[in-house]
Amino acid sequence: MHGVLRGLVVMGALLLMAAFAQNKVIMGVSIPAADHGWTAGIVYWANQTKGELEKKYPGIQVIVKTAKDASEQANQIQDLVTVNKINTLVILPYESAPLTKPVAAAKAKGVFVTVVDRGLTDPNAQDAYVAGDNPGLGRVSAEYMAKQLGGKGNIVILRGIPTVIDNQRYDAFMEVMKKYPGIKVLDQKYANWNRDDGFKVMQDFLTRFKQIDAVWAQDDDIAVGVLKAIDEAKRTDIKFVLGGAGMKEMIKKVMDGDKLITADVTYPPRMIQDAMMLTAEARVTGKPMKTPTIIPSVLVTKENAKEYYFPDSPF
Structure with a gap:
């Protein structure tokens, strides 16, 4: 009897191993x-x-x-x-x-x-x-900007690459902006989710517009170029720049209370x-x-930035 039981146990184990393989x-x-x-x-x-x-x-x-x-x-x-x-x-x-x-x-x-x-x-x-939630990224960004501006002001938009993803972000952003007729979008241009292009597009905006209250850069790589352009032009009219995706350098700026990078939106x-x-x-x-x-897009502010800071990540 014991031999039969032992045989059954061994057979069961072999069948399990075969199933796993x-x-x-x-x-x-x-x-x-x-x-x-x-x-x-x-x-x-x-x-x-x-x-x-x-x-x-x-x-x-x-x-x-x-x-x-x-x-x-x-x-x-x-x-x-x-x-x-x-x-x-x-x-x-x-x-x-x-x-x-x-x-x-x-x-x-x-x-x-x-x-x-x-x-x-x-x-x-x-x-x-x-x-990631692309419409969510646009919506969360627009709601934060409208609130920070108190529903009025001039903004410029730097978009990504002409793709479905970019359209979803931009369309959701503009849908929210319909509720705030006091906010004027001066212009929007593609910056290809790229620092150098962000710099060039922002230089153009700074040359053409004498009063810009806020910038929606949509992406942290673009925002790096935007900040460089603002710094070189020595412009003081811009209250804040909002990027997105959760780059560690930007999250650190939010944590440290940076004057221009007051928040970020995740697209991890x-x-x-x-x-x-x-x-x-x-x-x-x-x-x-x-x-x-x-994966939801979350607004990152000084209060919760620590949760989204990964110093060992390359991004």
């Missing part, structure tokens, strides 16, 4: 290379999370790949599927259109796909979607961590993953 999660994480502050943050958090996941779920394998452009990323996805034999893919596409087909091909081979931030042109190419590169964690949990437990998962 069959269900072993091999996760490919495909992200753009660190070509500016925000993507540097994405790369940092992806690598941090790889270590955390491998510790939390022994047996899981996480492979992080960075790409300098869309075609390199497409080739890497193919390698991840054919060479690394991944069964799970978490991808932040370099661009939406060129990555849709390669991702759809991976999904067709049975790979579970979570897309992060930049949506694909065909949502059927993914199983789950994790992103840490969303890659949320995407990887949620995907791994769904794959290991077999429970369906909630989609879409939208």
